[in-house]
Amino acid sequence: MRVNVMVGGPHDLIPAEMIKQYRDEPWIGVDHGATLLLEWGITPVAAIGDFDSTSPTELARLRAVLNDIEVxxxxxxxxxxxLGIMTAIKKYQPDKIxxxxxxxxxxxxxLANLYxxxxxAFSDYLSQIELVDRCNVIRYFRPGTYSIHRRPGFDYLAFVNLTPVTGLTLPDEKYPLVNWASTIPFSWSSNRFTSAVNHFSFDSGVVAVIWSRD
Structure with a gap:
């Protein structure tokens, strides 16, 4: 099962057209994210947060509509x-968040959300968590060898080690890399796919892969 968590970030960075494709899946609203979901015609299964970004009128509406709301x-x-991710894990044990x-x-x-x-509390779900906005899709990987697929409209590809990393190899990207290591976080940005499917591998650490567009 896939669970979606809507955080109340800047509206212009939230891809409403993508969200509506998943309207029938479970959604959890975080603070003002719950109100945004209602505005898009999606009733979240739960809402949670301190709701300091939600007006009293909006909070009253949420209380009237939702059975599960924690303030x-x-x-x-x-x-x-x-809190939103904890709720998703506790209630659904999802395959993807x-x-x-x-x-x-x-x-x-x-940065708090990126890390x-x-x-x-979330490391067991690291490879199942994905962050999405209008210009970026972010996934997380543990050591191994992977195939990754080009996403339509996302022209750029980045590999970001969030922890010390060893053996990072990009064999078939536009800008290849062989057996790279670092003790500090680093972003190999503005790379590109060379085919519909590319590959990468590394031996230790945690790597975020970012599909992005301008």
Missing amino acids: YPPAKDFTDTQ VIWGATGGRLDQE LPLQD
């Missing part, structure tokens, strides 16, 4: 996004 105080141990609206806006929040899969 937390602003001072708490977890971010709203973390897609996070929408988690990028753009405040850089500290964007979220590395945290102990």
